[in-house]
Amino acid sequence: MESSRTRREVTRQKLYEAAVTLIAEQGFSSTTVDEIAERAGVAKGTVYYNFKSKTELFEELLRHGVGLLTASLQAAADETAERGGTKVEALDAMIRAGLGFIDRYPAFTQLYVAELWRTNRAWQSTLLVVRQEAVAVVETVLRDGVTNGELSKEIDIPLTAAALVGMVLVAALDWQAFQRERTIDDVHSALSLLLRGRVSGH
Amino acid sequence: MESSRTRREVTRQKLYEAAVTLIAEQGFSSTTVDEIAERAGVAKGTVYYNFKSKTELFEELLRHGVGLLTASLQAAADETAERGGTKVEALDAMIRAGLGFIDRYPAFTQLYVAELWRTNRAWQSTLLVVRQEAVAVVETVLRDGVTNGELSKEIDIPLTAAALVGMVLVAALDWQAFQRERTIDDVHSALSLLLRGRVSGH
DNA sequence: CTTTTTGAACTGACCAGTCAGTGCAAAAAT
DNA sequence: ATTTTTGCACTGACTGGTCAGTTCAAAAAG
Numbered sequence A, B: 001m002e003s004s005r006t007r008r009e010v011t012r013q014k015l016y017e018a019a020v021t022l023i024a025e026q027g028f029s030s031t032t033v034d035e036i037a038e039r040a041g042v043a044k045g046t047v048y049y050n051f052k053s054k055t056e057l058f059e060e061l062l063r064h065g066v067g068l069l070t071a072s073l074q075a076a077a078d079e080t081a082e083r084g085g086t087k088v089e090a091l092d093a094m095i096r097a098g099l100g101f102i103d104r105y106p107a108f109t110q111l112y113v114a115e116l117w118r119t120n121r122a123w124q125s126t127l128l129v130v131r132q133e134a135v136a137v138v139e140t141v142l143r144d145g146v147t148n149g150e151l152s153k154e155i156d157i158p159l160t161a162a163a164l165v166g167m168v169l170v171a172a173l174d175w176q177a178f179q180r181e182r183t184i185d186d187v188h189s190a191l192s193l194l195l196r197g198r199v200s201g202h
Numbered sequence C: 001c002t003t004t005t006t007g008a009a010c011t012g013a014c015c016a017g018t019c020a021g022t023g024c025a026a027a028a029a030t
Numbered sequence D: 001a002t003t004t005t006t007g008c009a010c011t012g013a014c015t016g017g018t019c020a021g022t023t024c025a026a027a028a029a030g
Helices: A002-026 A033-040 A044-050 A054-082 A087-104 A106-116 A124-147 A157-178 A184-195 B002-026 B033-040 B044-050 B054-082 B087-104 B106-116 B124-147 B157-178 B184-195
Strands: none
Touching: A002 A033, A002 A044, A002 A054, A002 A106, A033 A044, A033 A054, A044 A054, A054 A087, A054 A106, A054 A124, A087 A106, A087 A124, A087 A157, A087 A184, A106 A124, A106 A157, A106 B106, A124 A157, A157 A184, A157 B157, A157 B184, A184 B157, B002 B033, B002 B044, B002 B054, B002 B106, B033 B044, B044 B054, B054 B087, B054 B106, B054 B124, B087 B106, B087 B124, B087 B157, B087 B184, B106 B124, B106 B157, B124 B157, B157 B184
């Protein structure tokens, strides 16, 4: 049972990995279950032994991926706080963590962005929950920064959080897709400059 | 002849409008040609009379939409220049124009973002061209700002342009999807603050 | 002995694209 | 003035193929 959970775990992981790249490339509907099974090196029957349906496989994939992202953002924020860093430093660390995540799981990010704002989809409610968890991490840091006077009281927390997340997401996807020659540090510096307001002026 | 060209034009426009919302909601593959035809109030054959294929309809839709966006960004930049405004003001005006566009065509924006970073798709090359046109407008303003000393020489133009576009896109889509009660001015102020570096400090 | 996986065959719904035919308005012929 | 022709725009039933999901007996893993 202990060992069987492991075997099952391994198969599920292989299926996640196969599904995430295929769906990122082609979208959910034009990715077939046969393709996923083949890429994972597993029989089609196994997919249905492990997941109720193609949709359920996808929903669990979303939960799994956003869980990793949220944990990584939270860890970056916590480390900065422990070191006694400022909130801007925490945001900076979170940008870096976000970039690291996207670098490690570009397909997942792509797929997440592609699905996030769609309405009328089976997994809409799953996405809503999962998005809220991720955005909440950023919002909390912003709120703390305003409370302790480090950040301007004028900022609109939910909108600024969304804008920051968007800035990182889009810059990173663009980097992956169109500007491969850049290093993660290049991207991080560009975003850091924007965050710290050093674009205009000097 | 005059009237027949108009009739075709009207039908195509109806098909664009039907396709854009359906594809934004459901994605390209799970939107059927029958649905598009029904929503447009025409027969399925009419779709194929007007477009070679479902894919071609979609590609022309992309060209059409991004054309509108690019024109609107360019107009904002030009107006600011004519008034003798600064480059930061021009960027600010472009943010506003971008938000206006997204407000007017939310479905199009959604669909554009969902498709932009997908690889291995039939319309990849169309998207590449069309994206470049839009980003180039922002890059030009940034470049001019650096040249005339108004913007920091340290900024990385392509990455900063991508980040700015991303900030606007994601904040606006989030506004449309999750924060409907906000006005366009709220969103604009939040983004303007970020652009002008007034988030940290005062 | 139980859990998990295999693989192949099958079903039934669904869908992109086709095509023979309709309607109609303007041009040409009478 | 009336009839005939032309061709554009559109129609919708039909086809050939695809794919999610099922079934199951047998094998492998533990």
